[in-house]
Amino acid sequence: MMTKQFREEDVVQVADGVHAxxxxxxxxxxxxxxxxxxxxxxxxxxxxxxxLASLELLKVAPExxxxxxxxxxxxxxxxxxxxxxxxxxxxxxxxxxxxxxARRDFLDQVSVGKVAANAWRPGVVPWALRAxxxxxxADVAVAEPQAFPAPGALDLPGAPVPLHIxxxxxxxxxxxLPDSGIVVGGDAIATGHPTSRAKGPQLxxxxxxxxxxxxxxxxxxxxxxxxxxxxxxxxxxYRGSVREAAKLVRERG
Numbered sequence: 001m002m003t004k005q006f007r008e009e010d011v012v013q014v015a016d017g018v019h020a021x022x023x024x025x026x027x028x029x030x031x032x033x034x035x036x037x038x039x040x041x042x043x044x045x046x047x048x049x050x051x052l053a054s055l056e057l058l059k060v061a062p063e064x065x066x067x068x069x070x071x072x073x074x075x076x077x078x079x080x081x082x083x084x085x086x087x088x089x090x091x092x093x094x095x096x097x098x099x100x101x102a103r104r105d106f107l108d109q110v111s112v113g114k115v116a117a118n119a120w121r122p123g124v125v126p127w128a129l130r131a132x133x134x135x136x137x138a139d140v141a142v143a144e145p146q147a148f149p150a151p152g153a154l155d156l157p158g159a160p161v162p163l164h165i166x167x168x169x170x171x172x173x174x175x176x177l178p179d180s181g182i183v184v185g186g187d188a189i190a191t192g193h194p195t196s197r198a199k200g201p202q203l204x205x206x207x208x209x210x211x212x213x214x215x216x217x218x219x220x221x222x223x224x225x226x227x228x229x230x231x232x233x234x235x236x237x238y239r240g241s242v243r244e245a246a247k248l249v250r251e252r253g
Contacts, residue, residue: 003046003134014180015181015182016180024043024134025134036157037066039090048083062084063089069162069173075137078140082141085144095173096147099146099171103143123195165186165219172218181228187232192236193205193234201246202249219247220246228240
């Protein structure tokens, strides 16, 4: 299974200093300020060369990363976090409830069995084969994951504000970039996925969530923001009221 080849057009400027990078069915975000940057999520393990190519294109040296912020510790988001920490000393930060998940004290991720049970659904088999080929079941445990040091905005490029939206996983977080009115949403809301026929803001299919009802209820957190741009973990950038998008997804159930 071939990993997606890097293309410069996969690096999309969302706002000044904020770029979304479209990897293998997943997106990571680079937030720059001066000579340093914050990386939000890291893609699959097999996305590593593309991750490094995206940083090089943006003239961000890996050692200049102030931190890796993790929305949640699924393999498609956590893939190179431990590698960046081990190779360059980059701290890996997340919600306290996600720390044991990132250490792999347990694995709260869709199982091969559950995927197999959903294999009849359109798009599931091709997606699953890509996911396996890209390291969806690889060991990506983070040796020293750190919880956020304090509530509120983090002292990192972009001053990201963690928004705890549990349900997809217990410690799932989106990140508000207050100066640019952007929410980096992780898997709280998708705008598309190979296993979904829907387009636009939506909840990922049920098999991906630890607690789907909690994930729906947690969208009320996004209804309290004034953000006008959503960069989801899956699907294209959404430009429009994040509050209204979250409300619509929640009302649809």
